[in-house]
Amino acid sequence: xxxxxxxxxxxxxxxxxxxxxxxxxxxxxxxxxxxxxxxxxxxxxxxxxxxxxxxxxxxxxxxxxxxxxxxxxxxxxxxxxxxxxxxxxxxxxxxxxxxxxxxxxxxxxxxxxxxxxxxxxxxxxxxxxxxxxxxxxxxxxxxxxxxxxxxxxxxxxxxxxxxxxxxxxxxxxxxxxxxxxxxxxxxxxxxxxxxxxxxxxxxxxxxxxxxxxxxxxxxxxxxxxxxxxxxxxxxxxxxxxxxxxxxxxxxxxxxxxxxxxxxxxxxxxxxxxxxxxxxxxxxxxxxxxxxxxxxxxxxxxxxxxxxx
Numbered sequence: 001x002x003x004x005x006x007x008x009x010x011x012x013x014x015x016x017x018x019x020x021x022x023x024x025x026x027x028x029x030x031x032x033x034x035x036x037x038x039x040x041x042x043x044x045x046x047x048x049x050x051x052x053x054x055x056x057x058x059x060x061x062x063x064x065x066x067x068x069x070x071x072x073x074x075x076x077x078x079x080x081x082x083x084x085x086x087x088x089x090x091x092x093x094x095x096x097x098x099x100x101x102x103x104x105x106x107x108x109x110x111x112x113x114x115x116x117x118x119x120x121x122x123x124x125x126x127x128x129x130x131x132x133x134x135x136x137x138x139x140x141x142x143x144x145x146x147x148x149x150x151x152x153x154x155x156x157x158x159x160x161x162x163x164x165x166x167x168x169x170x171x172x173x174x175x176x177x178x179x180x181x182x183x184x185x186x187x188x189x190x191x192x193x194x195x196x197x198x199x200x201x202x203x204x205x206x207x208x209x210x211x212x213x214x215x216x217x218x219x220x221x222x223x224x225x226x227x228x229x230x231x232x233x234x235x236x237x238x239x240x241x242x243x244x245x246x247x248x249x250x251x252x253x254x255x256x257x258x259x260x261x262x263x264x265x266x267x268x269x270x271x272x273x274x275x276x277x278x279x280x281x282x283x284x285x286x287x288x289x290x291x292x293x294x295x296x297x298x299x300x301x302x303x304x305x306x307x308x
Contacts, residue, residue: 046060046069052135056138057073058120060134061131073136092122093134097126102123102124104121104122105122116140119140119142165260165261166182167180169245172252174197176192176193185230187230197215201226214255214257215257218244220244221242222241223239226240239259242255242256
């Protein structure tokens with residue numbers, strides 16, 4: 001028998017293992033340069049060579065009730081804060097720290113170099129590390145001007161309210177838009193606002209021309225005399241002073257003025273004029289009688305003397 005020759009199986013080659021490249025070492029990330037803390041930055045601002053070191057306005061850094069730094073202008077504030085003589089400033093610091101937001105307040109800060117009261121507008125800026133940067137601005141001039149303006153307004157308001165005169169203002173339609181709170185001629189202020197001033201005109205009180213001259217004035221009016229109607233129906237004589245109002249385009253938008261009730265004065269003047277007229281008439285009559293009677297009496301005396 002012929003022996004069957006089996007073909008030998010070729011051994012299968014294992015795929016060559018791939019060389020795995022060793023992972024490259026990543027370079028360690030560079031750490032950013034350490035930034036100075038907010039407190040350190042604020043202190044740098046207040047250094048003698050810093051932006052706020054020679055500033056005329058006060059600036060200081062405080063933390064936990066301690067003043068860490070202050071420029072020369074803020075030294076006295078820092079001393080007062082440390083000694084407890086600046087409670088308003090301490091409350092401002094506490095409020096800014098608690099809310100972690102900037103706060104601004106206007107505070108009285110003793111007296112300035114000239115001895116006058118000093119007013120400061122203080123801004124408290126909380127820093128990230130618990131400190132507070134305080135920046136001040138001298139608001140004395142603003143405070144004084146505002147106070148003077150308020151006093152001036154109040155003074156004029158009081159004078160208008162206690163005066164027997166009444167102030168008024170008309171709008172572009174010619175109607176009252178303002179009447180002083182005490183009203184006028186027995187009318188309440190709300191009874192006049194919105195009404196045409198011609199509704200107040202008394203009979204034979206000067207006519208519409210006189211009303212237009214005063215209440216719709218397009219030029220300053222001084223001492224215009226009008227007869228108006230009181231709330232009880234009686235006539236009242238008023239002397240009006242007015243000035244026109246114009247907008248930015250020079251268009252007339254109303255008038256503003258004051259009326260003074262001179263009814264009693266005019267009545268006294270009228271009574272005095274009548275009395276003077278009566279006196280003059282009486283003097284004339286007496287003089288006429290004297291001129292007529294005395295010569296006749298003299299002639300009669302001469303006749304009597306002649307007859308004797």
